[in-house]
Amino acid sequence: GTGNATACSLTVQDLFNKSSCSWSSCGWNDVYQPVPIPNTIRFIAMSGWYYTFNSLAPRVPVQQNDQNNYEFGSTNLAQIETAINMVCNEPWSSVLSPDKFRPGN
Structure with missing residues (x-):
């Protein structure tokens, strides 16, 4: 909300940075999200x-x-x-x- 696109982009990138996930699986912002389907099933939404x-x-x-x-x-x-x-x-x-x-x- 500051009007700074670069800062906005960096903030969003940090939220979606899964390399800092503390769990076995994260959605975003280090929030646990279970894997909904096995990796063997192709699903796109x-x-x-x-x-x-x-x-x-x-x-x-x-x-x-x-x-x-x-x-x-x-x-x-x-x-x-x-x-x-x-x-x-x-x-x-x-x-x-x-x-x-x-x-x-």
Whole structure:
């Protein structure tokens, strides 16, 4: 919330640093998270990633495939980084007004 994208990035990296996990398995921030399925089963889930992504990078297009699933593979990483840095460089009081970051505003 300080408007410093570099500090924001470092904080997030620290939260997701699994090398400092005190448990057999961590989700993030050294919080224990059991392994939900065996490693032999292939399982992929996205949950609310699209909505989080769309809030952080609303001007970056994400295409839907024939099954109406979002395809992030066609998204340009540089565009994503630029959009997220734009949000992260804002003070928290500004981020609380999300319409500022929506297309057309």
